[in-house]
Amino acid sequence: MTFPRFNIEQSDSEFYTSQSGVALVGLAINRFTSLNSRVAKAAPCKGVATADVLRCYLGLLCQGKSDFEAIRPFFEDDAFFAAALGVNKVPSPETLRQRMDAVAEATMRIVDFCTVEFLKKAKAEFSTLETGHMPLDLDVFTQDNSNTKKEGASWTYRKFHGFAPIAAWLGLEGWCLEIEHRPGSQHAQEGFVPFLLRAIHKSRQLTEAPLLVRLDSAHDAMATLVALKQENVDFIVKWNPRGTDVPARAGEVFAHGKMIQQDKKGRIAIMTQTIERTYQDEDGEKQTIKLRRVLRATERYFEKDGTELLVPDIEIEGWWTSLSVAKDKVIELYKGHALCEQYHSELKSDMGLERLPSGKFATNTLVMHCAGLAYNILRAVGQVGLMSGKQRRRAKQRRRLKTVIQDLVYFAGRFIRHAHTLTLRFSRHAHDQYDAFSRTYRRFAYG
Structure with a gap:
């Protein structure tokens, strides 16, 4: 049996890239943020410009790479990567690491500002809930950095050594408003109120819809x-x-609440309470607020596998809310908060940020701020390129970042530099990808 064999050749002049989507990333950064000008003023430096360092690192993150060493192939042959991001020179891995260490404190707030600035200038779409509310979800997540001596890495509530940052997500698309890098041992509530107020303030810059904060x-x-x-x-x-x-609280719910399920397997009841709680204000004066609490009590007689329990399993859950909607609607609306876990997964897995690249806490803080901006860029690329035309799927608010990276960032093409013009040429077979890529590029370049 014979089979065809290929001749293996290497061109002397032609240049191909497997990361054509970096051109979309560069366009998003340079057209929709003021990162370059702000960083140039805040952290001027000889050699490779600090803004170029940050733009190159954002280019890596949008490929799902967070390690500083991942810059080496582009440093050694930077023809397309540099042109796509609009940088004068790509830093070496050593320069990237040293510069990120040096400018972390001076630039982290700039990158944080650009995260929201991008959403404004790119005219990101924000979808509301059926009630008309814009969901604002804030949640802590963990990063496993076991067997390391990184500054700030400590024992987390997930029972491993690492970090416990907190993030704010807006809309049904899950746009990232802000990420605060935190030591693993820091309690979720510590320093939370200032973070919450910043997230609310940023949300109001982006939408006029009433906010629904879910915690x-x-x-x-x-x-x-x-x-x-x-x-x-x-x-x-x-x-x-x-x-x-x-048991006592559940008994109260069963006695006075609405029974929504009762059979041989168990029973479930819900009720609403109006509770007055007192607190001391900043002047030490006692104040009172009224709060609505929805309670749900569950009593089970069997295990999930069908084994009968000798003693019924009783569970009580509750939700503080300002909404006046029906009790079961409050519980249904809160279920959407679970989507935070998917956003965290995309950030950590799809962008390679489970284990952070630096041993210094400040540098990793800058990395996480860059991750928030890169996350929004990838989300926007997915919304424009993969949510319309032939790429559209029904009943979806977004594309997973991994899909965006695979379909549009890692889209192979030929890079041509001729007569002072730059061209990306794609295969004649990639019709759907080409349509998605060109639509996104036109939207970012001229929209």
Whole structure:
């Protein structure tokens, strides 16, 4: 049996790239943010410009690479990468690491500013809930950096050594408003209220729709509830039943609440309470706020595998809310908060940020701010390129970042520099990808 054999050749002049989508990234950074001018003023430097260093690192993150060493192939042959990002020179891995260490404190707030600036200038679309509210979800997630001695890495609530940053996500698309890098041992509520206020302020710059802030039980604290009331935003905060007599409270719900399920497997009931809680304001004066709490009690007689329980399993859940909608609607609206886990997964897995690249806490803070901007760029690329035309799928708000990276960032093409013009030429077979890529490029370049 015979089979064809290929002649293997290498061109002396032609240049091909497997990362054509970096051109979209460069266009997004340079047209929709003021990163270059702001960084040039805040951190001027001889040699490779600091803005070039940051733009190159953003180019790596948008390929799903976070390690500084990943810049080496582009440093050794930077023809397309440099042109796509609009940089004068690509730094070496050593320069990238040293410069990120040196300018972390001076530039992290600039990158954070550009994260929201990009959403404004790129005219990102924000989808609301069926109630008309714009969801604003804030949540802590963990990064496993076990067996390292990185500054700030410590024991997390997930029972491994690492970090526990907190992020804010806006809209059904899950746009990233801000990420705050934190040591692994820091409690979720520590320093949370200032972060919450910043997220609300940024949200109001981007949308006029009423906000619905959704938080898990780690943020069930009087300071949080007071801040939400004072900011006049709607909210659903998971109630933390710490110190609660669960059987007694569940019995109260079963006795006075609405039974929504009752059969041989168990029973479920829900009820609403209006509770007055007191607190001390900044002047030490006692104040009172009224809060609505939805409670759900569950009593199970069987395990999930069908084994009958000797003693019924009783569970009590609750949600603080400012909404006046039906009890079951409050619970249904809160379920959307679980999408945060997918956003965290995309950030860590698809962008390669589970294990952070530096041993210095400040540098890793800058890395996480860059990740927020890169995340939004990839999300925008996916929204424009993969949410319309032949690429559109039904009943979806977004594309996973991994899909965006595979379909549009890692789109192979021929890079041509001729007569003072730059051209990307693609295969005649890649019709759908070409349509998505060209549509995105036109939108970013001229839209």
